[in-house]
Amino acid sequence: MNLLTPFRLTLTIITSLLFILIIISGSLNFIVRYDFIYDYNIATYSIDERTSLNLDKIKEINFNIKTYFFDENELLDVDIYSDKEILHMKDVKHIMNLIFNLGKILSIVFCVLIFLLHSYFEVHLNKVIFYSVILFSSILILLGVSFLLFFQEIFIIFHKIAFNNDLWILNPNTDYLLMMFPEDFFRDVAVLILLSSFLLNVIVYFLFRKLSFRSK
Numbered sequence: 001m002n003l004l005t006p007f008r009l010t011l012t013i014i015t016s017l018l019f020i021l022i023i024i025s026g027s028l029n030f031i032v033r034y035d036f037i038y039d040y041n042i043a044t045y046s047i048d049e050r051t052s053l054n055l056d057k058i059k060e061i062n063f064n065i066k067t068y069f070f071d072e073n074e075l076l077d078v079d080i081y082s083d084k085e086i087l088h089m090k091d092v093k094h095i096m097n098l099i100f101n102l103g104k105i106l107s108i109v110f111c112v113l114i115f116l117l118h119s120y121f122e123v124h125l126n127k128v129i130f131y132s133v134i135l136f137s138s139i140l141i142l143l144g145v146s147f148l149l150f151f152q153e154i155f156i157i158f159h160k161i162a163f164n165n166d167l168w169i170l171n172p173n174t175d176y177l178l179m180m181f182p183e184d185f186f187r188d189v190a191v192l193i194l195l196s197s198f199l200l201n202v203i204v205y206f207l208f209r210k211l212s213f214r215s216k
Contacts, residue, residue: 008123011116011117011123012117012121012123012131013131015110015114015117016128016129017132017135018109018110019132020132020135020136020139020197020201021102022103022107023200023201023204024103024193024194025099025100025102025103026197027193027196027197027200028096028099028193029100029103031189031192031193031196033066033070035062035066037192038059038062038066042058042059042062044185045182045184045185047180050180050182051176051179051180053080058180061078061080061180064077065078068093075087076089076093080176081175081176082175084167084170084175087167088163088167088177091163091165091168095162114128126205126209129201129204130205130209133198133201133202136198137198140194140198144191147187147190155183
């Protein structure tokens with residue numbers, strides 16, 4: 001048996017997984033930057049009724065949060081949030097920056113691995129992307145069932161792993177951060193990120209497949 005064969009397969013799968021992580025990071029970056037997810041939240045969960053705030057105030061806060069994730073400010077400037085909420089948002093920003101930076105680092109590693117696979121193992125990019133579609137399909141099924149049955153438990157576990165303090169434990173009846181962004185909203189965002197990332201994965205695969213056929 002050629003020992004390079006399982007190594008090539010393993011390297012291809014790892015590279016495919018990296019591609020999935022890269023597009024998930026990119027999807028999160030895109031979704032957080034633009035207004036549609038915040039407007040969806042307002043319309044779907046009646047945030048003005050939940051908070052008794054007028055729409056202009058809600059949109060102002062949404063804008064501050066959106067820009068906060070990409071500016072150099074250490075603390076979020078929202079006057080109705082408590083100190084605990086502000087400090088929690090600082091932790092959230094740290095996590096977001098880690099995800100965005102990880103996406104950039106993985107993009108470099110992905111390019112290096114693609115070069116190695118293509119140059120030394122004759123594995124083309126479209127095959128790597130095809131593997132990522134297959135892997136992503138399995139991940140979607142697993143996460144879809146898990147979100148449907150256990151999202152609250154997953155949500156809590158994620159917070160316990162991601163944060164090393166209890167600032168995330170807020171009161172949905174008194175803390176504006178939770179009133180403005182209910183748990184169901186985060187479920188919707190998670191589903192949107194996964195579905196949009198998978199769709200992008202499929203589109204990229206067919207694009208490279210089409211290009212590979214043309215080059216033959």
